[in-house]
Amino acid sequence: MDEVISTSRRTLVRGAAWSVPVIAATTAAPAFAASPCPAVTLSWASLGNGTTFSSTTVGGVLVTLTVSGQTGAANNRTVSTTQTGGQTSNLRFYSTNALNSSQTATISFTRDGQPVSVLNLAFSFLDIDSGGTAWNDNVSVATGGFAYVIANTTYVRGAGTTANAFRANGNDTSSSTQGTSTNGNVAVSWSSAVSSVSFTYAQSLAATGSPFIGISNLSFQPVIC
Numbered sequence: 001m002d003e004v005i006s007t008s009r010r011t012l013v014r015g016a017a018w019s020v021p022v023i024a025a026t027t028a029a030p031a032f033a034a035s036p037c038p039a040v041t042l043s044w045a046s047l048g049n050g051t052t053f054s055s056t057t058v059g060g061v062l063v064t065l066t067v068s069g070q071t072g073a074a075n076n077r078t079v080s081t082t083q084t085g086g087q088t089s090n091l092r093f094y095s096t097n098a099l100n101s102s103q104t105a106t107i108s109f110t111r112d113g114q115p116v117s118v119l120n121l122a123f124s125f126l127d128i129d130s131g132g133t134a135w136n137d138n139v140s141v142a143t144g145g146f147a148y149v150i151a152n153t154t155y156v157r158g159a160g161t162t163a164n165a166f167r168a169n170g171n172d173t174s175s176s177t178q179g180t181s182t183n184g185n186v187a188v189s190w191s192s193a194v195s196s197v198s199f200t201y202a203q204s205l206a207a208t209g210s211p212f213i214g215i216s217n218l219s220f221q222p223v224i225c
Contacts, residue, residue, distance in 0.1 A: 036119065037225040042218040044079045045089035051079040053091055059222045061118065062110045069103035069200075070096045073210065077105075080214065083179040085126025090214035093201050095135070097209075102202035104142070109195050111224065117193035118220040125199075126214035127184045128156050130168030135211035136204045138165040141188060143197040151185040160188065165202070193223060 040059030047056060055064040067077060073094035084090045095101050109118050130136040141160040150156045150166070158166040166186050190197065201213055 037222040039120065039219055039221045043089050044091045044217060045081050047079050049079055049081040053077050053079060059220075060111060060225070061116060061220075061222050063218070064108050064110065065091075066106045066108070067093075067103050068106075070098055070101045071103045072096060075210075075212075076103075084212075084214035085124065085185045085216070086180055086182040087124075087126060087214070087216050089217050090126055092212045092214045094210055094212040095137075095201065095203050095207055097207045098203075099206040100203060101207065102200055104198055104200045106196055106198040107218070109220075115195040117195050117223045119193055119223060120189065120191060121194055121197065121218065121220040122187070122189035123218045124185050124187045124216040125166060126216055127179065128166050128168065128186060128213055129184045130170075131209070131211070133205065134209055135207040136168060137184075137211060137213055138167045138202045138204055139186070139199060139213060140165040140202070141197070141199045143190070143194060143199075145192050145194075146188050146190050146197075148189075149187045151187070152183040155183040156186060160186070162200075167204075 037059065042056065042058045042063055044053070047053065053065055055062055057063070065077060071077075073096045075092065076094045078092055080090050080092045081088050084092065093103065093105065095103075109116050125139050128137045128139055139160065140162045146160070148160055153169065155169055156166055157169040158164050160166050203211065
C-alpha cells in the first residue's frame with residue numbers, strides 16, 4: 001500500500017512539473033500583447049533631398065513602397081525638402097500628363113521578410129489642388145478603416161473613396177495653393193492594425209506641366225518591439 005501511494009505521488013509530481021511551463025506560457029502571452037511599442041516616425045528628410053524612395057527601416061520595421069500604373073513622370077516618389085503643404089519633409093508623387101493618368105502606391109511593413117502589423121499609422125496627403133484645365137489632383141485610399149481630417153474644406157472636398165476622391169473644391173478654387181500653405185492637406189490615420197496601405201493618385205483630365213502631391217512623415221507603433 002505504501003509503495004502504491006508513493007508511486008502515485010511521484011506520478012502526480014511529474015504531472016505538475018510538466019504543467020508549469022504550459023501555465024507560464026499561456027499567462028505570458030497576454031501580458032506581451034498588452035504592451036504597445038513606442039511610436040516611431042519615418043522622416044523623409046533624413047533620407048536626403050532628391051532620394052528616390054524604395055525602402056528603409058525604422059523601429060525595427062522595414063517600410064517598403066511599391067508603385068504601379070503610370071509611374072514614369074520625372075522625380076516621381078522622390079524625397080523633397082522644398083515646402084509642400086507647409087512641410088519641408090515630404091515624399092512627392094508626380095503625375096504624368098496623360099488623360100486620366102493614375103498611379104497606385106502601396107506602403108507595406110515587414111520584419112525578417114514577413115508582413116507585420118503596425119498600430120496608429122498616420123500621415124497627411126499634401127497639396128491636393130487644381131490648376132483649372134492644367135491639372136486636377138484626385139486621391140483615393142484603398143485601405144479601409146481610416147479616419148480623415150481635411151485641413152480646409154474651402155479648398156478640398158471628398159471622402160477619399162474611388163467614387164468620392166479627395167480633390168479640389170471646384171476646378172479653380174485651389175489653383176492658388178502655395179507650397180507654404182496647408183490648405184490642400186488631408187490627414188489620414190488607422191487606429192486598427194494594418195500591415196500595408198494603398199492609395200491612388202490620379203488626374204481627371206490631360207494635365208500640363210508637372211503636377212504632384214506629397215505625403216508627410218509617417219508615424220506608427222510597431223506591434224512587436
